Structure formats: C-alpha cells, structure tokens
Amino acid sequence: xxxxxxxxxxxxxxxxxxxxxxxxxxxxxxxxxxxxxxxxxxxxxxxxxxxxxxxxxxxxxxxxxxxxxxxxxxxxxxxxxxxxxxxxxxxxxxxxxxxxxxxxxxxxxxxxxxxxxxxxxxxxxxxxxxxxxxxxxxxxxxxxxxxxxxxxxxxxxxxxxxxxxxxxxxxxxxxxxxxxxxxxxxxxxxxxxxxxxxxxxxxxxxxxxxxxxxxxxxxxxxxxxxxxxxxxxxxxxxxxxxxxxxxxxxxxxxxxxx
Numbered sequence: 652x653x654x655x656x657x658x659x660x661x662x663x664x665x666x667x668x669x670x671x672x673x674x675x676x677x678x679x680x681x682x683x684x685x686x687x688x689x690x691x692x693x694x695x696x697x698x699x700x701x702x703x704x705x706x707x708x709x710x711x712x713x714x715x716x717x718x719x720x721x722x723x724x725x726x727x728x729x730x731x732x733x734x735x736x737x738x739x740x741x742x743x744x745x746x747x748x749x750x751x752x753x754x755x756x757x758x759x760x761x762x763x764x765x766x767x768x769x770x771x772x773x774x775x776x777x778x779x780x781x782x783x784x785x786x787x788x789x790x791x792x793x794x795x796x797x798x799x800x801x802x803x804x805x806x807x808x809x810x811x812x813x814x815x816x817x818x819x820x821x822x823x824x825x826x827x828x829x830x831x832x833x834x835x836x837x838x839x840x841x842x843x844x845x846x847x848x849x850x851x852x853x854x855x856x857x858x859x860x861x862x863x864x865x866x867x868x869x870x871x872x873x874x875x876x877x878x879x880x881x882x883x884x885x886x887x888x889x890x891x892x893x894x895x896x897x898x899x900x901x902x903x904x905x906x907x908x909x
Contacts, residue, residue, distance in 0.1 A: 780808075
C-alpha cells in the first residue's frame with residue numbers, strides 16, 4: 652500500500668524576512684502565517700496524511716518551505732544544496748527526519764546546487780528545473796542517484812519563475828498543469844493542461860482524486876472540478892507573498908517501504 656506521510660516545519664519568527672526573487676516584496680503577517688500553516692497541516696491530516704514535524708531552524712526565514720531541502724524517490728532521499736546559500740542550514744533537520752522514517756540518504760555536493768521545488772515527479776519521470784536555485788551539476792547528481800532506481804530525468808530550463816513547481820505540477824493521471832505565461836517549455840510534457848491562474852498550477856495530490864489547492868485560484872479549482880477532481884482549498888496568502896505554494900510547505904512520502 653502507498654504510504655501517506657508528510658514532513659512539515661513550523662514557520663519561524665523571521666518568516667517575514669524570507670527571500671523574494673521574481674515578485675515585488677509585500678509585508679508578511681507572521682501571526683496570520685502561523686494560523687494558515689495550521690490550516691494547511693489540518694487539511695493534510697483530515698485527508699489521511701500522517702504529519703511529522705521537522706526540527707525548526709529559527710534563523711532561516713524560509714525554513715517553512717521544507718520541500719526544498721530534500722527530494723525523495725521511492726525509498727531514497729537526496730538532501731539538497733540550495734542555490735541560495737542562506738538556506739543551506741535548513742537541511743540537517745530534514746535529513747534526520749527522512750532517515751528516521753527509513754529512507755536511505757544521499758547528498759548533493761559542491762559545486763552542485765538543487766532545490767526540491769525544482770523537482771516534479773510524474774510516475775517514474777523526474778522533471779528538474781534548471782534555473783536560479785538548481786545548476787547543471789545539481790541536475791547531474793540527481794540523475795546519478797535516481798536513474799539507477801529506474802527514474803527518467805528530464806531537465807527543464809527556467810527563467811520566468813523561482814522553481815519548476817512555481818510553473819507546473821501534475822494531476823493524478825500524469826497530466827501536467829500550468830499557467831501559460833509562466834510555462835516556457837510545455838512541449839517537454841506529453842500532456843499539458845493550461846489553467847487560468849498562477850496559483851492554480853499548484854496541486855498536492857491528497858488521494859482519491861482530491862487536490863489540495865490555494866484559495867487564491869477559484870477559477871482553476873472550478874476547471875479541475877469540471878474534470879471530476881475534488882479541490883480542497885486552503886488559504887496560504889502569506890506564503891504566496893514569499894513565492895510559496897501548496898507543494899513547498901510539505902514533503903510527501905508516498906513510497907516508503909512497509
């Protein structure tokens with residue numbers, strides 16, 4: 652049976668100082684972010700996910716975006732090395748968490764850089780964004796770890812977004828969805844479905860055709876509901892001010908060995 656475990660990390664006291672690269676900075680309400688994070692975790696748990704708290708890193712404003720610190724394929728974890736040097740202290744707590752859950756652990760080494768938000772898994776295909784946070788050496792190291800396990804790694808050039816999963820994610824049937832103005836190479840995906848809002852491109856697969864989505868994408872949610880999916884909407888507006896989305900607030904572990 653597939654596992655339904657998710658790593659999450661509480662927002663730290665410095666969250667308002669998080670990095671912003673492709674959007675204009677606006678003030679972040681730290682108290683509201685805490686409440687929104689609780690709602691996000693509750694949505695996971697309500698739909699059958701067992702959540703595990705990763706040790707906080709209060710000095711790192713972006714540590715709540717826990718997905719960036721690790722990539723997991725089957726039972727193997729690759730601890731990342733962010734292209735943003737200030738984020739590199741976020742990884743030890745995530746490494747400890749995945750090891751405790753039974754993953755074998757690998758690491759991205761200098762000169763490689765890789766952010767988990769640049770990695771989209773669709774079946775055995777791993778798309779990896781090559782942009783500001785992930786370099787060619789990082790892509791090569793990811794390929795070296797996961798291709799022997801049966802993965803097919805496809806590099807995707809990026810210039811318009813922070814991470815690949817800022818532009819695209821995938822539905823349960825493998826269709827990649829994205830907001831066209833931000834998707835530079837839609838032809839790389841065998842099936843591509845446009846959505847009308849930027850945040851509508853971000854879905855977390857909860858199981859049984861349920862999709863965790865941001866409340867800020869009502870038109871996209873309606874379009875996906877018309878296709879037979881059940882959107883589960885959460886308010887993550889404070890995290891969106893920091894280029895965050897529903898995918899980067901957790902690490903979903905779906906293929907852990909029993």
